[in-house]
Amino acid sequence: MRIGELARRSGVSERSLRYYEAQGLLRAERTPGGQREFGEWAVDRVIRVQALYAAGLNSRKIAQLLPCLRDTDGSPSEIATAQLVDELTAERDRIDRMIGDLFRSREVLDEVISTARDNLDGLAR
Structure with missing residues (x-):
């Protein structure tokens, strides 16, 4: 899905999604035209990131713990x-x-x- 659809489905602005990507909290594939493409897993990831921010964690801490969460982004799980x-x-x-x-x-x-x-x-x- 493109960034606009992810924003709509997650309730998070495109600007925030770009920030999450820059902070390593979200990963997008790029089309040959350079547009971001996200898998279905990204909706749950964004919702989790939002919840962690709401809990008072900063982006550095969130980036540390995201690999420990179980979502379906295909990334290897870290201990x-x-x-x-x-x-x-x-x-x-x-x-x-x-x-x-x-x-x-x-x-x-x-x-x-x-x-x-x-x-x-x-x-x-």
């Missing part, structure tokens, strides 16, 4: 190093801390909303 596993575990722990912080923030916000509602109810009487 993760102990260092990579440690780094990814630290990233997961960071995300867990962020989730905890978000829950606490939501609890505070819920408390403020409840107090504000009570105050509004008191004014309406």
Whole structure:
């Protein structure tokens, strides 16, 4: 598929897809005319890359771990190093801390909303 179709199917801009390719996160074949051609595997790859970015990983870290993921791009699977596993575990722990912080923030916000509602109810009487 061409880059425009990959962008449409993955919900990611063509510009981002070009960036992913430049960072080694995505690989395209080239037609004789120089146009990018992607296999069906690319849709899942792009969605995974987006999820990893959303988790706070940078492109260097994503490039390190992509070969460990199971997708169907035809690239050889690499065995993760102990260092990579440690780094990814630290990233997961960071995300867990962020989730905890978000829950606490939501609890505070819920408390403020409840107090504000009570105050509004008191004014309406």
